[in-house]
Structure formats: structure tokens, C-alpha cells
Amino acid sequence: MNVVERFLKYVSFDTQSSETSDTCPSTAKQMILGAELASELAQMGLQNAHMDPDGYVYGWLPATPGCEGVPCLGLIAHMDTAPAFSGTNVKPRIVDYQGGDVVLDAEKDIRIRPEEDEALSHYVGKQLIVTDGSTLLGADDKAGVAEIFSAMEYLAAHPELKHGRIAVGITPDEEVGRGADKFDIAGFGAAVAYTVDGGELGEIEYENFNAAAATVTVHGLNIHPGSAKNRMKNALLIAMEFNAMLPPAEIPAHTEGYEGFYHLEHMAGDETTAVLEYIIRDHSREKFEARKAAVERIAAYLNDKYGAGTVELALRDQYYNMKAQIEPHMYLIHRAKAAFRKAGVEPREVAIRGGTDGARLSYEGLPCPNLSTGGLNFHGRQEYIPVESLEKMVEVLLHLVQAEER
Numbered sequence: 001m002n003v004v005e006r007f008l009k010y011v012s013f014d015t016q017s018s019e020t021s022d023t024c025p026s027t028a029k030q031m032i033l034g035a036e037l038a039s040e041l042a043q044m045g046l047q048n049a050h051m052d053p054d055g056y057v058y059g060w061l062p063a064t065p066g067c068e069g070v071p072c073l074g075l076i077a078h079m080d081t082a083p084a085f086s087g088t089n090v091k092p093r094i095v096d097y098q099g100g101d102v103v104l105d106a107e108k109d110i111r112i113r114p115e116e117d118e119a120l121s122h123y124v125g126k127q128l129i130v131t132d133g134s135t136l137l138g139a140d141d142k143a144g145v146a147e148i149f150s151a152m153e154y155l156a157a158h159p160e161l162k163h164g165r166i167a168v169g170i171t172p173d174e175e176v177g178r179g180a181d182k183f184d185i186a187g188f189g190a191a192v193a194y195t196v197d198g199g200e201l202g203e204i205e206y207e208n209f210n211a212a213a214a215t216v217t218v219h220g221l222n223i224h225p226g227s228a229k230n231r232m233k234n235a236l237l238i239a240m241e242f243n244a245m246l247p248p249a250e251i252p253a254h255t256e257g258y259e260g261f262y263h264l265e266h267m268a269g270d271e272t273t274a275v276l277e278y279i280i281r282d283h284s285r286e287k288f289e290a291r292k293a294a295v296e297r298i299a300a301y302l303n304d305k306y307g308a309g310t311v312e313l314a315l316r317d318q319y320y321n322m323k324a325q326i327e328p329h330m331y332l333i334h335r336a337k338a339a340f341r342k343a344g345v346e347p348r349e350v351a352i353r354g355g356t357d358g359a360r361l362s363y364e365g366l367p368c369p370n371l372s373t374g375g376l377n378f379h380g381r382q383e384y385i386p387v388e389s390l391e392k393m394v395e396v397l398l399h400l401v402q403a404e405e406r
Contacts, residue, residue: 001153003390007129007146008092010079011138016087017080017176024182025055025080025172033079037170040149045156046168054182057170060189061152063163067403070164074193075151075397076357076368077144078174081136082379091132094387099124104133104381112382119200119376127387137383139375143390144196145170147373151397162403167193171357177211177318180360192332193368195358196397201389202345203372204336206326208352208359209260209281210288211318214295216242216278218311222271232271233306239267239274242311245298258283258351260291283321283351319355322369325362332369339399343392371396 001009013033018026025031034051041049041059049059057079063070081087095102102112102120110133114120131137148168155161167190171179174197198205220235246262255261260282267276280295282288292315299313326332333349340347358368374389 003146003150003394004094004129004387006150007139007143007385007390010142010146011090011092014088014090015080015138016083017173017178019083019176024178026176026178027080030080030172031055034170034172037079037145037149041152041168044149044153046152052184055172056183057168058184058188059168061155061163061166061168063165064159064161064403067162067164070403071191072165072167072189073401074167074169074188074190074366074368075148075401076169076171076193076195076361077148077197078141078171078179078357079145080172080175080179081138081140081142082175084379085136085381086134087136087138090135090138092129092137093132094127094129097123097126097128102128102130102384104130108133110381112377112384117377117382123386128384129387129390130384131381133381136378136380137375137385139373139383139385140378141174141197141373143373143375143385143393147390147393147397148196150394151401154394154398155401161398163401164403165189166401169193174357177213177355179357180364183357183361185361185364185366188366190366192329193358193361193366194332194336194400195356195368195370196373196393197356197358198350198352198370198372199374199378200376201372201374201386201392202340202348203350204333204340204347204369205350205352205356205371206333206369207283207323208319208321208355208370209283210285210320211355212280212288212292213316213318214278214280214292215314216276216295216299216311217314218242218269218274218276219309220272220274233310234271235274236269236271238302238306238310239269239276242298242302243276245301246294256353260284260287262291262295279318281353285321319359320363322359322362326367326369329367332367336369336371336400339396342399343395345392345396
């Protein structure tokens with residue numbers, strides 16, 4: 001099974017994670033793919049291939065003779081897809097892209113348009129794997145899983161390629177920020193690792209956002225509008241006031257690069273109770289802490305204005321910028337650059353406007369920068385991945401793990 005066949009197989013599994021579930025994994029359906037992945041690793045000849053009770057898949061390829069002393073290297077990806085858009089009944093297809101719009105659904109006029117996707121012009125003359133416009137594709141991160149597994153299968157069949165022990169880990173629930181929660185670092189056994197969970201081919205990422213989640217619950221007082229004067233405290237209006245006090249330009253639609261933001265991702269309620277759910281992001285730890293403090297000041301101001309307990313704020317840190325943890329191990333970045341170049345791909349260092357399992361794991365003792373998968377437009381119906389990028393990333397991983405190429 002080549003990497004394209006493997007990828008098309010994996011995206012047929014519905015593995016959306018859930019932000020509202022307290023279980024691990026957050027959805028039982030992830031374990032269906034997990035069981036298949038564990039079985040595949042075992043069939044390839046990886047040792048201790050298994051899925052644990054929490055849905056994490058592990059296995060390791062033994063070192064080739066003479067390389068037993070090479071430190072164990074880990075490769076990590078995640079099996080879940082984002083809850084932001086449907087991942088049920090994915091219908092991928094391969095198109096030969098010759099320029100212009102990529103039509104996903106002609107009847108509904110769902111397209112990938114070059115004027116909305118600057119990267120599309122890079123792939124004229126290439127084959128693209130796309131959706132039918134009704135679901136996301138799942139390249140985030142089933143492309144990473146397929147690339148790692150294809151590389152492992154090749155190495156297992158070619159023992160003449162020298163390498164140290166290689167540990168493979170596939171996590172659930174990365175898309176809801178919990179992929180590293182129960183990752184068994186000690187059992188994984190790697191000294192260092194890479195996540196394969198990035199975007200366009202050639203990207204190397206070791207800077208990411210500092211991240212927090214904020215839930216704002218507004219407690220109002222609902223009274224019949226006919227007799228509400230000087231008495232009603234409308235939770236919906238107070239919630240709108242809270243949001244209006246945040247800097248209007250500091251949202252995802254107006255920021256790029258290293259610029260942070262406040263992002264309102266869900267709201268619900270009525271006059272009695274209203275809830276706003278935000279994510280807070282910044283690459284700078286100082287600015288990140290300042291953003292959290294600003295949210296706290298707004299809540300305090302509104303409580304002073306409308307009465308104690310009106311606004312209830314719950315702040316939770318999610319992950320931190322991995323840069324400080326990777327800088328003592330910059331050989332990982334040099335090694336990755338060399339692997340890309342050996343595969344004929346010019347590497348680019350990119351700051352992630354998001355985060356990965358690698359950010360959490362780096363703070364928990366496993367230095368873990370992130371590599372591209374080749375996919376684009378993640379988390380929506382316009383997601384796609386070039387066939388050549390899938391194939392190239394397998395080649396990159398083979399160069400990356402070979403002991404003689406350190």
C-alpha cells in the first residue's frame with residue numbers, strides 16, 4: 001500500500017474529536033481507526049505495537065545492527081479531525097489541476113478559488129486530493145499518519161538502510177487540545193521526536209502560540225419587559241458589552257505572523273444566562289500574560305458596574321510556545337533541514353499560528369518540533385493535499401531517520 005492509498009483509506013474513518021466530552025478519547029470512533037493502525041504497525045514488524053485503553057497507538061522499529069547505540073527518535077501524528085467541520089462520509093477524489101478554480105460541487109458552486117488561496121498557484125500541473133465540498137478532508141493529520149506509516153513500512157522492508165530505534169506514536173484528541181494529556185513519554189522511549197502535523201511542504205515549526213481558553217458566563221436578571229425599567233439585567237447585552245471592550249482589530253481576521261488575538265468561537269444564552277467562549281493566543285509570553293490580564297480587568301469592571309458575580313470568568317492555559325524548549329536542541333532543526341534538502345525540498349522555518357502535541361510534549365521533557373505534511377486549508381471543505389507532497393514527505397522522513405545522515 002503506497003502513501004496515497006494509505007491516506008485515502010484513513011480518511012474514510014470518521015474520527016472527529018469532541019470539545020464537550022470528558023472521556024479519553026473524546027469520541028469512541030477514534031478507537032476504530034486506532035485499532036486498525038495498531039494492527040498495521042504489527043503487520044509491518046514493529047515491536048510492541050498496540051493501542052492503549054485511552055486510544056493512543058504505539059510501536060517501535062528496532063535499530064538496525066550496529067546502530068543500537070543511536071538515541072531513539074520518535075515520530076508522532078494524530079488520528080482525530082477537527083470538530084469545526086463534518087468529517088463523516090468523506091469522499092476524496094484526485095484531480096489534475098491545470099489552473100483556475102477547483103470545483104468541489106458544481107451544483108452548490110463550492111470551489112477552491114486562486115484569489116482566495118494564494119498557495120493554489122504553486123500546484124498547477126500537480127495532482128490534488130480534494131473533497132466533494134460536504135466535509136473536511138482529514139489531511140490534518142491523517143496525512144502525517146500515512147507518511148509516518150509508509151516510511152516505517154519501507155524501512156522494515158529495507159534493513160540495509162541504517163537507523164537507530166524509531167518510536168511511533170499516534171494520539172487522539174489533538175484537535176481539542178488534549179492529545180498530549182495521556183501520552184506515555186516514558187513508555188514511548190524516545191530521546192527526542194518530531195510531530196508530523198504541519199502545513200505546506202517544507203515547513204519546519206518550532207515556534208507556536210502560547211494558548212489559553214476563556215469561558216465568560218454572564219448571570220443576568222430576567223423580568224417581563226413590560227415592567228423591566230431599572231430592574232432587568234440582560235445577560236445577552238452584558239455579554240455583548242464584554243466582547244465590545246476587547247480590541248476590535250485583535251482578532252484572527254485582522255492578524256498574521258507573530259500577532260496575537262482574542263477569538264470568540266462560541267456564544268449562547270438568553271436574558272438570564274449568556275456564555276462566551278474564547279481562545280487567547282500570542283507568541284510572546286509577556287503579551288500572552290497581558291492578554292489574560294486584560295480579560296480579567298474587563299470582567300472586574302463589569303462586576304463593579306453591574307454587581308458582584310454578574311460576570312464569571314474561567315481562564316485555562318492550554319499550551320506554551322515550544323521555542324524555549326527547542327533552542328537547546330537546535331540540531332533537531334538542522335537535521336530536519338538537511339532531510340528536506342536531500343529530498344529536493346527547500347525548508348522554511350515558520351512560526352505556527354496554532355499549536356501541536358509537540359508543544360505540550362516539549363514542556364514535558366520530550367523536545368518535539370513540527371514538520372509539514374503538505375496539506376493546506378485545514379479544518380474546512382476546501383482542504384486539500386498535493387499527491388507529490390504526500391510522497392515527498394515519506395522521502396523526507398526516510399532521510400531524517402537514517403543514522404548515517406545525522
